Amino acid sequence: RNFAKLQHVISYFKTRKIQKMRKLEVLLFLIIICACSKPKNNFLNDFVESETDKKIYLKSIPKEGLDILMATNEINPSNLNTEHKYFFGFKKKLNENHYLISYLDKYRPQYQFTNLLIGWSDEFYCIYNIDKNQVISKLKVSSSDPIFSNFKKQGDNYIVNSKFFKFIPKESECNDIVIQRDITSITYQIRNNKFVEIESSKRNSL
Known part of the structure; x- marks a missing residue:
């Protein structure tokens, strides 16, 4: 038992x-x-949820993130500058596979008499594809060099306004300099998950 x-x-x-x-x-x-x-990467985790978030453009972007952001050029080209520092912006879901994201590029301009000035930066909006893990479209919405530009959003339109200053010698006894302002306004929309130019206008003023 x-x-x-x-x-x-x-x-x-x-x-x-x-x-x-x-x-x-x-x-x-x-x-x-x-x-x-x-997910294979945590790329989107470093972007804040709102354009008005106080933490926007404070966290620097590492090399892995830059590889994703720099794989696509903007449709409105930038100038070549030095000492770039990149910072995460905001994210906004567009659809199941795409996000609108932004980042800031702070730099030192390569122009005479400007190398001691600070506060130069460009702001970019990008369309990011989650499945491909890449930026498929990019738009520079504001810039300090050399076109002083800013933008406003009206409905589905992204309107980028730019001012370019030209110093034109004037034939006179005093050899005066005339400043000409070229003002350009270009409207973009997001179509098929890409930024597309819709219309543009340009005017000069002295």
């Missing part, structure tokens, strides 16, 4: 051990599944 009880106890603990092992196997399987289903 004692031997039968001992066998029963051994059988009980074997069953418990097998159950625990099975539970452990299931738990490990679930961990592997969850790990495989996680």
Whole structure:
């Protein structure tokens, strides 16, 4: 009788051990599944949720993020400058696979008499594709160099207004300099997940 009880106890603990092992196997399987289903990158996590967030453009972008942002050129080209520092902006979901994101580029201009000035920067809006993990369209919405530009959003329109200053010598006894302002306004829209130029206008003023 004692031997039968001992066998029963051994059988009980074997069953418990097998159950625990099975539970452990299931738990490990679930961990592997969850790990495989996680996104390959956390690129979007560093962007703030709103354009008015106080933390916008404070966190610098590492090399991995720059590889994604710089893979696509803006449709309105920038100038070449030095000592670039890039900062995360905001994110806004456009649809299931695309986000509107922004970033700031602070730099030192490569022009005579400007190398000691500070506060130069360009702001960019990008269309980011989640599945491809890449920027597929980019627009420079504001700039300090050399076109002083800013933008406003009206409905679906992104209107970029730019001012370019020209110093024109004037033939006179005093050899005066006339400043000419070229003012350009270009309207863009997001169509098929890309920035597209809709219309533009230009005028000169002295």
